[in-house]
Amino acid sequence: MDKQRKHLIRLGAGVAAGLGAAALAWAGTAANAATDAPESDFEAQIIGGQPAEEGQYPWLVGLGSPGEGTPWERQFCGGSVIAADVVLTAAHCVEDASAGDxxxxxxxxxxxxxxVVETAVADLHVADSFNDPVAMANDWALLKLAEPVDVEPIALGTEAAAYDALETAGWGNTGSEYPVVAEWVEVPFVSDADCESAYPGEVDAASMLCAGDLANGGVDSCQGDSGGPIMTPAGGEQVLVGIVSWGYGCAEAGNPGVYAEIAGFAGAIDEVLAGWE
Incomplete structure (x- = not known):
């Protein structure tokens, strides 16, 4: 099965005009990775999640294209507000875009x-090391907004750590639809060793982390969630530890979700932010 980036344009909704052929090509081949997946004994439902409440993740934003249609119709990726005028998202969501797109x-x-407030993007930085040393490594990008948004930013996790569980959220495929209201789900943390065993030769432990139920599947991010957050669980101040990036299918046993691990490139993020000040 081909590796699936998780940012595909949703079926039946607006086309992300201006993003170029790379984004559109995925829509024809893997618009719902679950249709390609082996049959299993769970119902792909984010997958296995529930609707988020207002204020639960104030830093969660949708990334979309300008033009006609509702935000739901134009949204194709997620992101996280990390400063009043800066959003962190996945490189593969915007690698072929310009800020005006x-x-x-x-x-x-x-x-x-x-x-919902719609804000233009004034500048864009895609990680210089995206796809190095392996495909999808360093899958991060920063968006400089044209004006600040009235949103509580989330702090970045700058030290790699092992967790019992994490939370991820977004407007991606639930297995039956692309929801209007963002969904969230708790996903078990997967060690680097188990992640590398699941995806031999495809994991850069320095810039990736894995999460999901290895034994049973059933909980995961999916197409349309890319660029969105994976965070420490609720309770106290949440910390952004990663960015929804890729995986084989969605919520399959043995195939955890793979996330860009912020601790691996926090210094590079700081350098870009300093240049924008």
Whole structure:
């Protein structure tokens, strides 16, 4: 099975105009990775999650294209506000885009809410080391917004650590639809060793982390969630530890979700932010 990036344009909704052939090519081949997956005994449902409440993840934003249509119709990736005018997302969401091709939707987990604020992107930085040393390594990008958003930023996790569980959220495929209201799910942390065993030769432990139920599957991020956050669990101040990146299918046993691990490139992020000040 081919490796699936998790940022595909949703079926039946708007096309992310201006993002180029690379984004569109994925839509024809893997718009729902679950259709290619081996049959299993769980129902792909994010997958296995539930709707997020307003204010649960104030830093969660949708990334989309400008133009006509609702934010839900134009959203194709997620992102996290890490400063009043900066969003962190996945490199593969924007590698073929320019700043003018992008907008950010903030202010509500409901992409059809009147509370959603659409903000233009003024500048864009894709990681210089994206796809090095292996495909999808260093899968991060920064968006400089045209104006600040009234959103609580999330702190970055700058030290690699092992966790019992993490939380991820977004507007991606639930197995049956692309929801209007963002969904979230708790996913078990997967060690680097187990991650590398699941994907031999494809994991860069320095810039990737894995999460998911290895034994049973059933919980995961999926297409449309790319660029969104994976965080420490609720309770106290949450910390952003990774970015939804790739995986084989969605929520399959033995195939955990792979996330860009912020601790591996926190210094590079700081350098870009310093240059934007």
């Amino acid at each position: 992008l907008v950010v939707f903030s202010g509500s987990v409901d992409l059809e809410s009147d509370a």
